Amino acid sequence: MKKWISLAALATVVVATASGCGSNSNDNGNTSAxxxxxxxxxxxxxxxxxxxxxxxxxxGDWGGEGQKQFETMVDAFNKSQDKIRVKYVxxxxxxxxxxxxxxxxxxxxILFWDRWRTSLYAPKNVLHPVDxxxxxxxxxxxxxxxxxxxxxxxxxxxxxxxxxxxxxxLFYNKKILTDAGVNQPPTTWDELExxxxxxxxxxxxxxxxxxxxxxxxxxxxxxxxxxxxxxxxEDGTKTNFNNDQGKAVLEYWDRxxxxxxxxxxxxxxxxxxxxDAFVTGKLAMQYTGPWMLSTYKKYGKDLDFGIVPPPAGxxxxxxxxxxxxxxxxxxxxxxxxxxxEFIKWWTANKDNALLWAKTSLNIPGxxxxxxxxxxxxxxxxxxxxxxxxxxxxxxxxxxxSVMEGDALIPNLQLFQQSKQSLEDTLKKAQQRGDQxxxxxxxxx
Amino acid sequence: MxxxxxxxxxxxxxxxxxxxxxxxxxLAFTIVPVVMALYLxxxxxxVVSRMDFVGIDNYKRLIDDALFWQTxxxxxxxxxxxxxxxxxxxxxxxxxxxxxxxxxxxFRTMNYLPTLTSxxxxxxxxxxxxxxxxxxxxxxLSYFGVIGPAWLAxxxxxMFSIIMVxxxxxxxxxxxxxxxxxxxxxxxxxESAKLDGATALxxxxxxxxxxxxxxxxxxxxxxxxxxxxxxxxAFVLTQGGPGNVTKTPVYLIYQQGFxxxxxxxxxxxxxxxxxxxxxxxxxxxxxxxxxxxxV
Numbered sequence: 044m045k046k047w048i049s050l051a052a053l054a055t056v057v058v059a060t061a062s063g064c065g066s067n068s069n070d071n072g073n074t075s076a077x078x079x080x081x082x083x084x085x086x087x088x089x090x091x092x093x094x095x096x097x098x099x100x101x102x103g104d105w106g107g108e109g110q111k112q113f114e115t116m117v118d119a120f121n122k123s124q125d126k127i128r129v130k131y132v133x134x135x136x137x138x139x140x141x142x143x144x145x146x147x148x149x150x151x152x153i154l155f156w157d158r159w160r161t162s163l164y165a166p167k168n169v170l171h172p173v174d175x176x177x178x179x180x181x182x183x184x185x186x187x188x189x190x191x192x193x194x195x196x197x198x199x200x201x202x203x204x205x206x207x208x209x210x211x212x213l214f215y216n217k218k219i220l221t222d223a224g225v226n227q228p229p230t231t232w233d234e235l236e237x238x239x240x241x242x243x244x245x246x247x248x249x250x251x252x253x254x255x256x257x258x259x260x261x262x263x264x265x266x267x268x269x270x271x272x273x274x275x276x277e278d279g280t281k282t283n284f285n286n287d288q289g290k291a292v293l294e295y296w297d298r299x300x301x302x303x304x305x306x307x308x309x310x311x312x313x314x315x316x317x318x319d320a321f322v323t324g325k326l327a328m329q330y331t332g333p334w335m336l337s338t339y340k341k342y343g344k345d346l347d348f349g350i351v352p353p354p355a356g357x358x359x360x361x362x363x364x365x366x367x368x369x370x371x372x373x374x375x376x377x378x379x380x381x382x383x384e385f386i387k388w389w390t391a392n393k394d395n396a397l398l399w400a401k402t403s404l405n406i407p408g409x410x411x412x413x414x415x416x417x418x419x420x421x422x423x424x425x426x427x428x429x430x431x432x433x434x435x436x437x438x439x440x441x442x443x444s445v446m447e448g449d450a451l452i453p454n455l456q457l458f459q460q461s462k463q464s465l466e467d468t469l470k471k472a473q474q475r476g477d478q479x480x481x482x483x484x485x486x487x
Numbered sequence: 488m489x490x491x492x493x494x495x496x497x498x499x500x501x502x503x504x505x506x507x508x509x510x511x512x513x514l515a516f517t518i519v520p521v522v523m524a525l526y527l528x529x530x531x532x533x534v535v536s537r538m539d540f541v542g543i544d545n546y547k548r549l550i551d552d553a554l555f556w557q558t559x560x561x562x563x564x565x566x567x568x569x570x571x572x573x574x575x576x577x578x579x580x581x582x583x584x585x586x587x588x589x590x591x592x593x594f595r596t597m598n599y600l601p602t603l604t605s606x607x608x609x610x611x612x613x614x615x616x617x618x619x620x621x622x623x624x625x626x627x628l629s630y631f632g633v634i635g636p637a638w639l640a641x642x643x644x645x646m647f648s649i650i651m652v653x654x655x656x657x658x659x660x661x662x663x664x665x666x667x668x669x670x671x672x673x674x675x676x677x678e679s680a681k682l683d684g685a686t687a688l689x690x691x692x693x694x695x696x697x698x699x700x701x702x703x704x705x706x707x708x709x710x711x712x713x714x715x716x717x718x719x720x721a722f723v724l725t726q727g728g729p730g731n732v733t734k735t736p737v738y739l740i741y742q743q744g745f746x747x748x749x750x751x752x753x754x755x756x757x758x759x760x761x762x763x764x765x766x767x768x769x770x771x772x773x774x775x776x777x778x779x780x781x782v
Contacts, residue, residue, distance in 0.1 A: 139745055142534045163748065167536040248634045250620060308729075309619045309640025318621075325620075445747060449554055449731070456729035460642055475553070482548065483747055486533075 096128045097381045103155035104137040112403040113155075119398065120388055127381045129153070141373070145169045150375025152382040156203055158194040158369045162439040165197035166486045171372040172200040176383040182391055190365050191408045194436040203371035204390040205408025206399070210363040210434035211265060211330040212426045213354065214339070217347045219252065219327040228351045232269070232295060235328070235354045239305035242327035253320065254305035256329035257296060258312070260455040261447065265330070266292040268362025268435060269355060275438040280480065282446065285473035291357065293458060293465050300459055308459060322346055332366075333427050337404050340423075350426040365434035367408065406431070442483025450475035528754035535748070545755035555756060558736045559763065561646065566714035566767075569650050573710050574703060577658040581665030582695075595666070602659040610723035613652045614639065639725050645733050653720050657713070661706050668702030669695070704775040711767045715760065736760045 103113055110133055117129045134140050144150045191205035215228050223242045229235035239254030264274050272288025299305050311320045320326035322342055339346055355361050370386045372379050389395055396412035418424045437443055451472045458468040528545055532538045584595050616623045617638040625635030638648040676694050718737040727734035744753030
């Protein structure tokens with residue numbers, strides 16, 4: 044029997060490695076092709092005289108609809124000129140593959156980039172700064188969302204341009220709110236709490252309609268800003284939520300969850316598209332982002348919903364967390380100038396940014412594109428644009444996501460289920476969080 | 488070796504020739520990576536820019552890493568409940584389905600089916616079944632007037648739910664192993680026991696169970712390894728939550744290595760895990776004493 048197991052294990056390993064090799068050899072194929080083109084273009088002169096266009100590889104991890112949207116943009120770019128040919132390559136597990144590609148050659152020329160990763164990767168010199176390109180082409184940094192640029196920067200160097208920006212706002216079901224006698228969507232914490240109490244429906248011990256979703260503890264950052272706090276200390280090395288602002292957030296949550304009972308832990312867990320609690324009328328209000336718009340719009344009249352910027356906290360502070368993607372140039376790319384041309388065409392041109400927005404239903408990071416009626420006159424986009432005015436990025440610390448995921452959220456969960464007192468929760472999250480930040484601080 | 492005759496030596500040479508390809512693969516894909524990982528656990532390797540020797544820093548950091556030890560506690564809790572239940576249920580199923588009756592093959596197949604589904608797909612379906620408000624389990628419970636918990640979201644039930652789902656998936660294959668074991672028990676032992684007046688329970692206690700020792704050893708060893716390496720079901724069902732109660736060592740290793748690029752530290756964690764598996768397998772070997780011949 045033992046032999047069988049080791050054999051089976053071996054077979055698995057061999058198959059896994061073989062498939063790994065397979066995809067690697069593909070990548071190598073691509074690179075050698077680009078190399079060939081590179082030498083061809085240098086021989087023929089780098090400028091327009093070259094007959095062979097430069098081929099660029101663009102890696103992203105969006106498949107399905109996202110892949111089609113990317114390819115629409117790539118095709119449009121390829122048609123717009125004849126010097127550069129871009130090819131989109133879908134990479135599952137892109138970051139892991141990029142790591143090997145960055146060290147062993149075969150690096151792509153353009154990378155679709157989840158912006159918060161910058162603080163972890165930029166210090167390792169695997170990304171190419173774009174400041175010189177920016178200066179050469181005279182691009183104005185004020186045309187982009189400052190926070191998004193900040194997220195793409197490390198030590199005063201900029202490593203790419205923002206492709207999309209997003210932030211969470213309050214989605215509310217108009218019908219449920221009107222039926223419960225709430226005529227205006229909430230603008231403050233108190234109004235939100237009252238509206239949630241009115242819209243919640245219990246049938247005995249069964250929650251039928253939850254007034255407000257408290258399912259995502261990861262939104263603590265957002266609530267903390269609304270309470271007037273910040274996740275990290277001024278110098279960006281320590282957590283900064285074990286204080287009155289953090290306490291205010293937890294008291295608010297505790298009141299909503301355990302006294303007002305507007306939600307039940309686990310209520311939305313595992314509900315996917317089509318069974319989404321908001322779609323099925325089992326949830327009156329929730330925080331979510333523009334990425335849900337296309338899903339919710341599909342339901343047309345069956346789901347009459349509105350969006351407002353997140354309600355302000357007790358002292359009138361507003362807060363939301365900005366996220367989104369960018370395009371970056373890997374240090375290993377052999378055509379950085381051409382890659383920049385592509386990035387500039389896509390992210391720093393009003394028409395193209397708008398084409399991208401309409402294709403993918405994302406908010407582009409290029410502000411002039413937002414002047415278009417497509418955004419200005421749409422009641423669904425307006426609240427997001429308003430929210431983005433004050434939304435802040437996550438702190439740029441390489442250990443931030445680990446701190447949130449392993450120190451803060453687990454303690455918040457224990458608190459929500461009344462397994463831990465408020466003081467203990469903040470204290471433990473702080474101690475553990477500071478330790479994790481410290482352990483993950485050194486990235487060089 | 489010297490006492491072996493020429494023919495034997497020739498046979499030995501042929502044998503080595505035959506096992507060479509396998510051994511080379513074993514060397515390339517098992518030995519070399521393990522040695523590399525051991526070396527990396529003493530460096531600050533980050534895949535892209537650095538690989539400096541840092542001595543035992545990674546292991547020092549491990550000692551203070553409360554979360555890492557908690558994940559060990561989590562999988563130990565999992566193992567303590569999962570392994571005995573796994574053996575018990577798959578043995579009972581095997582005993583039940585070992586008869587040569589009409590239709591028994593159908594039942595064997597049905598019991599084996601969960602093993603064939605992908606862990607992630609099955610876990611996704613289970614999320615549904617375990618949903619607190621609309622899930623099948625809580626709906627069934629409500630017929631008996633019981634208000635079911637939020638299985639996966641509550642600290643008390645989250646790990647228990649994962650145990651049940653993984654049990655559902657693993658008893659099928661272990662049942663097959665046990666059936667094979669049962670069919671290897673010689674009939675004459677039962678016959679003579681019957682002649683001596685042994686009851687069915689006695690026959691199980693004194694013949695079946697001891698005869699199945701190697702099988703039980705196999706099943707329990709595989710369960711121990713599987714338990715300590717628990718990852719996909721826990722990841723899909725609960726993402727390590729709530730409150731870290733279902734976070735597992737493999738999850739941490741993955742996160743540390745691929746998300747935080749601290750491959751050196753991740754290697755150190757992986758080594759501690761490997762040693763833990765070795766120790767528990769060794770204890771298990773002693774406990775079941777599989778090396779002793781039974782008959």
